[in-house]
Amino acid sequence: MPTPTIEQQEITDTFVGGKNLVINAGAGAGKTSTLKMCAAATPKAKGLYIAYNKAIQVEAAASFPQNVTCKTAHALAFAAVGRRFFRRLKAPRMSSYLVAKLLHINEPVRVNDEVILAPQQLARVVMATVTGYTRSATRDIVHHNIAKLAGLDDADTMNALAEVVPPIAVKAWADLTNPNGKLPYSHDCYLKMWTLTNPQLSYDFVLLDEAQDSNPPIVEVFEGQRNTQKVMVGDEAQSIYGWRGAQNAMREFNGTRLTLSQSFRFGEAIAAEANQWLSILDAPLRLRGFELINSRITDLDEPEAILCRTNAEALVQAMSALEKGRQVALVGGGKAIRSLAEAALQLQAGRGCDHPELCGFQTWGMVQDYVRFEESGSDLAPMVNLIDTHGAEKIIDVADQLNREDRAELTLSTAHKAKGREWKRVKIAGDFTEPKPNDDGGRGKIRPDDAMLAYVTVTRAQHVLDRGGLAWVDRYRR
Numbered sequence: 284m285p286t287p288t289i290e291q292q293e294i295t296d297t298f299v300g301g302k303n304l305v306i307n308a309g310a311g312a313g314k315t316s317t318l319k320m321c322a323a324a325t326p327k328a329k330g331l332y333i334a335y336n337k338a339i340q341v342e343a344a345a346s347f348p349q350n351v352t353c354k355t356a357h358a359l360a361f362a363a364v365g366r367r368f369f370r371r372l373k374a375p376r377m378s379s380y381l382v383a384k385l386l387h388i389n390e391p392v393r394v395n396d397e398v399i400l401a402p403q404q405l406a407r408v409v410m411a412t413v414t415g416y417t418r419s420a421t422r423d424i425v426h427h428n429i430a431k432l433a434g435l436d437d438a439d440t441m442n443a444l445a446e447v448v449p450p451i452a453v454k455a456w457a458d459l460t461n462p463n464g465k466l467p468y469s470h471d472c473y474l475k476m477w478t479l480t481n482p483q484l485s486y487d488f489v490l491l492d493e494a495q496d497s498n499p500p501i502v503e504v505f506e507g508q509r510n511t512q513k514v515m516v517g518d519e520a521q522s523i524y525g526w527r528g529a530q531n532a533m534r535e536f537n538g539t540r541l542t543l544s545q546s547f548r549f550g551e552a553i554a555a556e557a558n559q560w561l562s563i564l565d566a567p568l569r570l571r572g573f574e575l576i577n578s579r580i581t582d583l584d585e586p587e588a589i590l591c592r593t594n595a596e597a598l599v600q601a602m603s604a605l606e607k608g609r610q611v612a613l614v615g616g617g618k619a620i621r622s623l624a625e626a627a628l629q630l631q632a633g634r635g636c637d638h639p640e641l642c643g644f645q646t647w648g649m650v651q652d653y654v655r656f657e658e659s660g661s662d663l664a665p666m667v668n669l670i671d672t673h674g675a676e677k678i679i680d681v682a683d684q685l686n687r688e689d690r691a692e693l694t695l696s697t698a699h700k701a702k703g704r705e706w707k708r709v710k711i712a713g714d715f716t717e718p719k720p721n722d723d724g725g726r727g728k729i730r731p732d733d734a735m736l737a738y739v740t741v742t743r744a745q746h747v748l749d750r751g752g753l754a755w756v757d758r759y760r761r
C-alpha cells in the first residue's frame with residue numbers, strides 16, 4: 284500500500300474514530316486505495332465493500348484486506364432474493380407483440396383524432412416504465428413517472444399514456460415479482476425487490492465506492508443500514524448517468540465530509556484543464572496534479588484514444604481510421620451501433636422494431652421526420668443521418684470491425700463509456716460543441732451536464748491531452 288497523503292491519513296483517522304464519512308474525490312485521486320487504507324486500519328472490524336460493477340468487484344476481492352467482503356449490489360440481492368428467479372433470467376427474448384398479449388393489451392389506444400397507439404407500442408412504454416421504476420427510489424410503481432420513448436413523447440401521447448399505463452405497470456410488476464411469471468426479466472428486477480425489503484447487512488462497516496453512479500435503490504440500502512459505520516466515496520462532478528438521486532445522496536449524506544484532491548493519474552497541466560471545468564461547475568473541489576507525471580496539452584496526430592460525445596462521431600472516426608488501414612476498436616464494442624442499424628433496416632422494410640430507442644416508430648420515414656422536426660429528436664439525429672448517408676448495411680459492416688480492443692492501434696470511445704478508463708495520449712473529438720451565444724451576443728451558458736461530461740473526458744488522459752473539441756473552454760475562463 285502506498286504512503287497515504289495528508290488527506291488520506293485524515294480520512295483513515297476519522298474512519299478509525301468511528302464516524303460516518305462522505306468523501307468527495309477528484310479523478311484519479313485514489314478513492315479505492317483510500318477505502319483499503321481505512322479497512323486496513325481496523326483489521327478486527329468486519330466490512331462490506333459494495334462494488335459498482337463485476338470488474339471492480341473482482342479487482343477489489345483480490346486487493347482488499349481480509350476483513351472486507353467485496354460484493355456488487357446485484358450479488359447481494361441475488362443471494363437474498365434473485366436466486367428464485369434464476370430460471371427467468373435465462374428466458375429467451377420476447378417480441379413486444381407477445382408482451383402485449385401477456386399484459387392483456389388487446390385494444391389500440393386512441394391519442395387524438397390522428398394518432399392511435401398499437402398494443403405493442405403501449406406494451407413497450409409499460410415495460411420501459413417498469414425498468415425505470417426498478418432503477419429509481421420510487422417505492423410504489425403506481426407513482427413512478429411514465430417512460431418517455433422517442434416518437435411517443437409528445438404532450439398528447441404522454442397524456443393518453445398517463446391514463447392507461449399505471450394500472451398495467453402494476454400488473455407487469457406483479458408478474459416480475461413472481462418466480463413463475465412470464466414477462467421479460469432483468470437483473471434489476473430482483474435488485475429492486477431486494478431493496479424494497481429494507482435489508483440489514485450484518486457488517487461493522489459498509490463502503491460504497493463510486494457513489495455518484497450507484498443507482499438510487501442501492502444508495503437507499505446503504506443509507507438504511509443501522510448500527511453500521513458507513514463510508515461513501517465518489518466524484519460529484521462525474522455524475523454523468525443522470526441518477527440525480529445518487530448525486531443528492533452524496534450532498535445530503537449525514538456524515539463527516541472530507542476530500543481527495545491529489546490526482547495520481549496525471550500531472551499539473553491536465554489537472555489545470557480539469558480545474559477549468561470544475562470551476563465552471565462551481566464544484567467545491569480543485570485537483571492537484573501528480574508531481575511524478577509530466578503532462579502536456581498539445582495537438583496529437585497519433586493519439587492512443589479519441590473520445591467522442593456521441594456514438595455517431597465515434598463511427599465517423601472509425602470509418603476514417605479504417606480507410607487508412609488502421610486497427611480500431613470502440614470501447615464496449617460495436618454491438619450497440621449494430622443493433623441500431625439493424626433496427627433501421629427493419630423500419631426501412633416497414634416492419635417496426637423492438638429497439639429501445641426506435642421502438643416508438645413504425646417506419647424509417649417516421650424516424651427521419653422525428654429527428655428533423657422534433658427538438659427531442661436531436662440526440663438521435665447524428666446516427667440517423669449517418670445511416671441515411673452510408674446505408675445501414677455499411678454501418679453494420681463497420682460496427683463489426685470495432686470489437687477487438689486488445690488489437691487496436693486506436694481506441695475510440697464515447698465519453699460515457701470512457702468512464703473509469705485512462706490512456707496516455709488522448710484526443711478529444713469535435714462533437715463537444717460550444718453553447719450558442721445569448722441573444723445579446725454574450726457567451727452562452729454551459730449546461731452542468733455538459734460540463735460534467737467534459738470534466739470526465741479531459742481527465743481520461745495521463746500524459747498528453749489534445750483538447751480538440753473542448754478547447755473552447757478557454758473563452759469561459761474565470
Ligand SMILES: Nc1ncnc2c1ncn2[C@@H]1O[C@H](COP(=O)(O)OP(=O)(O)O)[C@@H](O)[C@H]1O
Nearest residue numbers: 285286287288291311312313314315316317547
Ligand atoms: N498515497 C498514494 N501515493 C501514491 N500513489 C497512490 C496513493 N494513493 C493511491 N495511489 C495510486 O493512484 C492510483 C489510482 O488509485 P485508485 O485507488 O485505483 O483510484 P480511484 O479508485 O479513485 O480510481 C493507483 O495506481 C494507486 O496505487
Ligand SMILES: [Mg+2]
Nearest residue numbers: 314315316492
Ligand atoms: Mg476505484
